[in-house]
Amino acid sequence: MHNDKEIHILGAGLAGSEAAWQIARSGLACVLHEMRPNRQTKAHKTGDCAELVCSNSLKSDSPNTASWLLKVELRRMGSLALRAAEQTRVPGGHALTVDRELFSKAITAALEAEPLVEIRREEVREVPANGIVVVATGPLTSGTLAADIARRTGSERLYFYDSISPIVDASTIDHSKVFAASRYGKSLDGGEDYLNCPMTKPEYETFLDALLAAESADAHIEDDMAIRAGKVPFFEACLPVEEIARRGRDTLRFGPMKPVGLDDPRTGRWAYAIVQLRQETQRADSYNLVGFQNHMKFGEQQRVLRLIPGLENAEFLRFGQMHRNTYINAPELLTAELQLKADERVFFAGQISGVEGYVESIATGLLAGRFAAAYARGERLADLPRETACGSLIHYLTHADPKRYQPANIAFDLLPQLEPELKRKLRHDRKARHVEVCRRAVAAMDEYLGAHAAAV
Ligand SMILES: Cc1cc2nc3c(=O)[nH]c(=O)nc-3n(C[C@H](O)[C@H](O)[C@H](O)COP(=O)(O)OP(=O)(O)OC[C@H]3O[C@@H](n4cnc5c(N)ncnc54)[C@H](O)[C@@H]3O)c2cc1C
Known part of the structure; x- marks a missing residue:
């Protein structure tokens, strides 16, 4: 007999590793399926979890930038990847730059030491028919699984090239x-x-x-x-x-x-x-x-x-x-909990869910992990405040124009505008507007986490 509450995460990349960590933190067990090192992608070199395939930069850590804000929120939500990044940081100016080898080794070690996470080294060829599934197989999702996802979503796979x-x-x-x-x-x-x-x-x-x-x-x-x-x-x-x-x-x-x-x-x-x-x-x-x-x-x-x-x-x-780069047409296919509208036990995270970038992949992994854990408990998490960077990413994924959909990095234009009066007051000072947007976001995130601490 299958267990319809068993949680399977497909892909131990940035998103999948973070999702597994969050599920374990909520007290639930999960299986993390990773095809490497048995089968490599064109970009990965190791069998480690959360390998950074190109740049070693997690972008700006300069206060009051959009990328910084996203990282602040992830740190507040207990991100494993952000913790590993701090431990393995190398000089990079205003960017959060890491030693890529030590970074993924730190994440692998944390997941291997976590009794609630079972890492299975195998290629998944189709979305499991039972249980709760987080698809986090990234931009280089292997061919058979990608074909199954295309079949299930009923949409054509979309490609662009990096x-x-x-x-x-x-x-x-x-x-x-x-x-x-x-x-x-x-x-x-x-x-x-x-x-x-x-x-x-x-x-x-x-x-x-x-x-x-x-x-x-x-x-x-x-x-x-x-x-x-x-x-x-x-x-x-x-x-x-x-x-x-x-x-x-x-x-x-x-x-x-x-x-x-x-x-x-x-x-x-x-x-x-x-x-x-x-x-x-x-x-x-x-x-x-x-x-x-x-x-x-x-x-x-x-x-x-x-x-x-x-x-x-x-x-x-x-x-x-x-x-x-493989990604789904998120606004057409996903709910605000990153579930497939057509099959709510299937969640998407990382680049394949339609975001762009390392930190954005970590963010959707963290959120999908939390949403999937709540779903397994028969609960639903309160919506993330729209003012936050995380809430704005989800809003973009679910509200962008599906006809011209392109994955996005976090940027201020994804966050809601300031109140008209404040905006008018600061109209000549872009930097001050960004400071305000960040202050509002962090306050909203703190309030959310304070109010829902028991649920997350
Ligand atoms: C070559 C390349 C360069 C990039 N450079 C940058 C950059 O410099 N900066 C930046 O911010 N973003 C970059 N990106 C975009 C993106 O941020 C990264 O791809 C990021 O790793 C995405 O995280 P993810 O968790 O979605 O996917 P990944 O980190 O790729 O993780 C997906 C995991 O799923 C596994 N997998 C795939 N198919 C299967 C299967 N069928 N069964 C089991 N496991 C499977 C893979 O082996 C991999 O471990 C780049 C992308 C690529 C492809």
């Missing part, structure tokens, strides 16, 4: 050509968190020409319909560097290669263009090229990126790549 940045071995950087600095000297601890590779105008022009002429990698997603149809819809917030370069000869200088706020100590001035390198590990033995996600052939990447001053002899530990 790309990942290369990583260089720190010992192969020519330190006589690069300098350490944070933009406008802004660093959480007053340090100089980035290595900067300054370029003169001729160096930039040579680099740009090489980039524009470089050969693209074959799409490893050739089975996909969009590629076959010659339509490759990129995600605007994560464009490949060569795609940005195609938009104009100066576009990179105003984007990932902008030199502003970075005084070159040798000239005392800003360079013509800059490539920033961000520390990857606590040992500082590798750096990623910030914003240099790309889709060039690996040999071409090496040739072109070695034109960057300081990287002439760089050894690349990982090259940039393009990948698939």
Whole structure:
């Protein structure tokens, strides 16, 4: 006989790991199914839970930014991932940047030590027919399960394409050509968190020409319909560097290669263009090229990126790549508890639920875990206040226009506007408006958690 209250979480990524932790915290048992290391995705490298597949940054931790607000709320709700991030933090300016290996090892160890979580290393090929299910298999959900989800949701799977940045071995950087600095000297601890590779105008022009002429990698997603149809819809917030370069000869200088706020100590001035390198590990033995996600052939990447001053002899530990992203049409399919409208025992979390980004995936994992636990107890949690970042993410997922749906990162425009009078008073001060929005959100979250402490 099956147990219709048994909770199954599919995928031990950022969302699934957080969901399992929250369910266990509420006193219920769950099974966490993960196909790695038996079956890898195109982006994961280990068998660890909550592996970060690209950047090691959980975005801004600068007070009164939208990403900071989301993290504040998650910390207040006891997020395992945010706790692990604090423990494994590396310098990253205003961002919460972690040692990716230690981060996922800390989460794996916590889940393995939790008696209420059973981790099963197996690929799930279809949504279990019984029990309560949290689908958190991410943007690279394996094919058979993705086909089953498409069949169950009755919608076509939707794809767009992201790309990942290369990583260089720190010992192969020519330190006589690069300098350490944070933009406008802004660093959480007053340090100089980035290595900067300054370029003169001729160096930039040579680099740009090489980039524009470089050969693209074959799409490893050739089975996909969009590629076959010659339509490759990129995600605007994560464009490949060569795609940005195609938009104009100066576009990179105003984007990932902008030199502003970075005084070159040798000239005392800003360079013509800059490539920033961000520390990857606590040992500082590798750096990623910030914003240099790309889709060039690996040999071409090496040739072109070695034109960057300081990287002439760089050894690349990982090259940039393009990948698939799978997500459902949330506003059409999900309730405000992240359940399928058509089958309320099935919850969605993480990137596949229609959000974008590490922290947003953690957030929906945390919430889906809590919603699923309440559902198992035959209860329903009170709605999250709309003023909070978490409440606003859920609101976006369930209220965006389904016809033009695109996954979103948390941003102030997802949060409700201030009261008209306050908004008018602060109309010339954007920063003060953000402070107010954050203050209101944190107060609403504290009130919610205070009022519903017993239920969550
Ligand atoms: C290549 C790439 C780069 C990205 N870069 C960034 C970035 O730099 N910054 C950022 O904020 N966001 C980035 N994202 C977007 C997103 O934040 C991450 O994908 C994030 O990991 C999503 O979390 P998740 O829990 O939804 O999925 P994941 O963390 O991918 O977890 C899903 C898990 O499910 C497992 N799984 C899949 N199918 C099955 C199955 N059938 N059975 C069992 N297990 C299964 C996978 O092995 C994986 O462990 C990137 C995405 C990709 C793909």
